[in-house]
Amino acid sequence: MSRYVLFVELINLKKDTEIKILEYLKNNNYVSWIGINAGKWSLIFDIIIKEKVDLDSIINDFLNKFSRFVGDYIILNSKDVEYFPEKMLELNTERSPHKKAERLKTDKMDVKILSILNDNAWSNYVEIAKKVGLTANAINNRVKSLEKKDIILGYTLSLDWKKLGWELYGLQIKIIKFDNEVNEKLVSYFRKNKRVIFYYKYSGGVWDYDLGVIVKNSEELREYINEFRTSFSEFIKISDISIILREVTGYKLPKGVFENSF
Numbered sequence: 001m002s003r004y005v006l007f008v009e010l011i012n013l014k015k016d017t018e019i020k021i022l023e024y025l026k027n028n029n030y031v032s033w034i035g036i037n038a039g040k041w042s043l044i045f046d047i048i049i050k051e052k053v054d055l056d057s058i059i060n061d062f063l064n065k066f067s068r069f070v071g072d073y074i075i076l077n078s079k080d081v082e083y084f085p086e087k088m089l090e091l092n093t094e095r096s097p098h099k100k101a102e103r104l105k106t107d108k109m110d111v112k113i114l115s116i117l118n119d120n121a122w123s124n125y126v127e128i129a130k131k132v133g134l135t136a137n138a139i140n141n142r143v144k145s146l147e148k149k150d151i152i153l154g155y156t157l158s159l160d161w162k163k164l165g166w167e168l169y170g171l172q173i174k175i176i177k178f179d180n181e182v183n184e185k186l187v188s189y190f191r192k193n194k195r196v197i198f199y200y201k202y203s204g205g206v207w208d209y210d211l212g213v214i215v216k217n218s219e220e221l222r223e224y225i226n227e228f229r230t231s232f233s234e235f236i237k238i239s240d241i242s243i244i245l246r247e248v249t250g251y252k253l254p255k256g257v258f259e260n261s262f
Contacts, residue, residue: 001257003032003048003078004055005200005210010042011071021066022248029256030058034249037170039242044170046078048257076205082191083198083251088159088166088214090194106151109134113142114151115258121155158250161197166214168197169221171228172240173209182235189231195224198251207239 010018018036025031025045032046049055055075063070106114112132116123125136125143132139146152161168175182183201186209190199198212215221225238 001048001050002052002055003046003081005044005046005076005078005202006059006073007041007076008043008045008073009040009071010069012069017069021069024062024065026249028058028254029259030054030254032249032254033247033251035244036246036248037242038245039170040240041242044244048254074206076200076202076207076210078200079203080187080201081198083156084191085156085159085197087194087197088161088164106146110142110146110151111258113139114146114253115255117143117152118253118258156251158247158252161214165216167217167221168244169213169215170240170242170244171211171213171225171238172207173211174206174237174239175208175235176237177235179235186232186236212244 010021021043022034022036025034030047030049032048034043034045036042037044047055047058049058059075109132113128116128116131125139128139129136134142143152173186187199187201190196190209190211195213195215196211197214200210202208202210213221213224215224221241225241229238
């Protein structure tokens with residue numbers, strides 16, 4: 001599967017227009033994370049699809065319905081995404097580096113199990129077994145195999161950062177001086193820094209990285225940006241900064257992913 005990220009500027013909004021747009025996106029089988037933004041981009045959402053032609057179809061349908069409310073938009077191809085919700089709890093949890101992505105063989109039963117766990121990671125093996133027609137022991141073996149293959153990378157929670165006292169900002173980063181080690185240094189920094197709760201790496205777009213940064217207030221944001229620039233100003237430029245007001249949907253795979261074989 002491939003992940004694309006759309007940044008959309010909304011204009012001419014009426015009272016219920018944004019609600020209709022959000023409902024449309026929430027019901028789309030290929031739309032994953034959706035965020036409401038303050039800044040140049042009003043709305044950001046992920047699309048996860050198998051074929052590039054599917055992306056064209058989704059974008060065309062979206063624009064056919066809502067083009068009069070779209071001032072501008074860009075589409076970026078995301079090559080890598082990591083999310084660190086434990087940092088909202090101020091925990092320092094070290095993670096192993098990503099392994100090189102490779103296509104792994106799964107069958108329809110694996111996909112059914114993944115779909116159930118994607119909806120609710122707390123589903124127990126007895127419940128899953130009843131839904132798919134296997135024994136609980138067979139489910140256990142399949143889940144362990146999916147974990148061993150790194151198809152299931154882990155289990156996490158969707159946390160409300162506002163209720164934990166955080167503000168969430170998006171920083172769009174452009175690499176201005178390429179070096180063989182720059183990307184490795186940046187990713188290592190994103191993973192270890194207590195303020196970065198997610199990053200996206202793009203290819204062939206207007207930005208190279210997109211960061212989600214949690215802070216208590218704008219003064220902490222300023223301190224973070226100064227610290228980041230001190231470490232990386234020779235290599236990067238911060239192109240844009242925006243505040244993410246709300247997550248409409250959290251980080252999980254959309255239903256359409258499970259309609260395609262892996």
